[in-house]
Amino acid sequence: MKKIFIILVLLMLVVCTFANLVVYTSVDEANARKILNAFSEETGIKVDYVFLSSGPALARIEAESNNPQADVWFGAPMANHIIAKDKGLTMPYKTVSVYGVSPEFYDIDGYFHPIYMNPLGVGINTEVLKQIDGPMPVKWEDLLNPAYSMMIQYPNPQSSGTAYSFILGLIEVFGEDGAMEFLRNLAPNVQTYTQSGTGPSKAVGPGQTAMGIQFTPAFFQFMEQGYPIAVVFPEEGVPYEIACTSIIKGAKNVEEAKALIDWIVSKKGQQQIVDQKTYFYPIRPDVDFGSLQPLSTIKLLKVDENWAAENKSRIVEKWVEEVLPY
């Protein structure tokens, strides 16, 4: 009995000294696995990770701040990392890998670093589109076509950052009042406002609705699996999200965490984003994009993150008042 106890204690000590890098990943499990495995293979650093979508991850990092359980928060849109920075939950690290990355993609103080980007688009189930005899849209305006009545889903901005990005993009295109008017006119075509940002794709894939508006990787994933899905990037332009990563303040494996940041921002790491078939867009222009629709053919709308953060509650309330009841 005593022996077993001693062995157990020794084992625990061994485990403690060779602790792996612990990562909370808001990148979905399968893709996180691909990316982090590639990292482990190249550097020999072992990674343990838990999938937590961005909201729960932030809530949890905050609740654990007196005794952090993870070293790195991997994934989740930049806005969440800005909140984490403002709340003092993360620590700065300036990586040399950022040379060659466009400056709006990272934090000048080094609190967060880009992993990849996703444009927002309209995912369309072509079979359902045939069933309802609808034309293929090319512009945002086209979505107002009565042929799509009750056949479009997009997320609710109260709960989803994706939806807020969508509205911000529309504001860039139509102005604030124009965007609200557009969404109000769109309301008769909306089947439901989903609670989660990836909700629409779950109905579009199996043909329970014709179109969903959200960030596009899930749609590409459906395409790969053989679902009849097409993705349209409306020609007025689309917003995009940048998934970021931060080192959590109080991390126990800081050196390994820094190695991960160095790697993911570097050309090598970014090439893996494409090579591992994550369907994410790399944030460096100097990598091979493979089979992805080249970014040059998609009009990207730049969003002022500071304005976005300051006006969030006002815009969301406006949406609740002027769009939701219709």
Add this chain to the structure above:
Amino acid sequence: MGVKSEEIKNRTKNLIKDPLLLITIIVIFVLIAIFIVYPLLKVFFVSLREPSGNLSFSAYGKSLSNRYMLQGFRNSLVVAGLTAFFGMFIGYIFAYTINRTDIPFKGFFRTIAIMPIVFPPFIGALSIIMLFGFNGLITANIFGIRNFPVYGFWGLMIAQIVSFFPVAFITLDGVIGTISPTLEDAAFNLGANRWQAFVKVILPMSVPGIASTMLILFIESLADFGNPLILAGSRFPILSVQAYLQITGMNDTRGGAAIAIWLLIPSLIAFILQKYWVAKKKYITVTGKPTISVLKSVSKPMKWFLFSLCVIFSIFILIIYVTIFWGAFTQSWGMNNTFTLNNFKYVFDVGLHSIIDTLIIALTSTPVSALLGMIIAFLLVRKTFPGKRLMEFSSVLSFAVPGTVIGIGYIFAFNTPPFLLTGTLAILVFNFVFRYMPVGIQSGVALLNQVDPAIEEAAYTLGADNRQVFSKITLPLIVPAFFSALVFAFVRAMTAISAAIFLVSANWNLITVQILSQSDSGRLSEACAFSVILIVMIMAFVFILKLFLKNKISLSNNNTI
């Protein structure tokens, strides 16, 4: 006055005379304080603390000040009330038909009625959309309806009734099974017809069971999160989802906690009402006297009417599961029906670790939860001790609170010494034990109220002590309740998501978190495959448990489990 203090003195004296009982009571109180009350107090404290550090109730007023939240509050109550009633109703029909008629395929109906207890989070709700949506199997392919309002009230009601009625069935099955048919014989002998026998004998005797199942269903529906997240949509707000979104979408833990505590109020009122109502209605049916009788409670036409109701409902449930299996074994759910096993290959490749973790966690927490539940039920029904009401009340608290809040509360409470538990197996196990124990307590109490204390008194008279009476007399008598507590705790440990999502760690992960992650990233078929594995594991567990307990069920002669 003098009499009362005398009585308290006597009770305390009795306790001191029986150290084992005293220690048990103290240990249970300590556990409840640490794992139920303390985390909730932490959350409550968070909801009071303003950013400036002052304490105030302002978050409570604010969280219900707008029309949208009020609407959510009303929706939650309406849905919970209807779910409680219809879930109980369907569960009662199943339990009554199986126990009081000689219909064929009883085993089949029993299995079907227990099956939806494994309603995989998210995928269960998605299968409802697959059946009732635009290209829904039932609405579009059978009835040609394209615009059934699956998002909102109807979809949510269907999902909740299906997923919660098994809880009602399991409890009511135990309750009706223990009502001796000789009582109906007596009624018939006294000249009652079948309807009178039912209304005057069976129905009143199952009232404690009905009340406690409705309470459980009401509370579960209020705290349900996976179904409304997918099915309710923003046009039909539901408060438990709003609490979650407030915390995870708006980074407003304080507001979310306040919403959750609002949500706790109707649950507690329901609990108190049920206590007050049931406390007056106690029936003793297990007396140790002979109970052999022939089933003749319903007429032939009635029997086949009940039979066809059960058949229709069973077919509906089967269709839901077929839909999930269909997703798991085909290339792309609803679009490409080529058979494939690749989804399972992927699941074992990516998720083997979490499958094993889930099993370990469920198998550790289940027996502890069920046994503790039975002990508490025994103490509550059979013993008098100071603080009994408090124990009863606090033990159900964690069940009534939305999981998100419990999850956050556990992190607040157990991330610092002396209770440093985050990232461990223990935090998940404790959470499951204390969160799902109340169901065991409820069904234990419902059953014990039917057991004549004379049986236990006889054992005491023959010289048995408390421990012997509990393990040799009480526990075997409440095996059905113990069984339902085991099944329930196991299933919930396997399918929990809302609290667990805050407690999983790199070392200990759960299948449900995988389902969420896979379906979020567009791998619906893989998420279905995970769900199928979940269903198969739980059904296997229930099956093994039944085999194991088969010979030990000695209650009513016609209980053919």
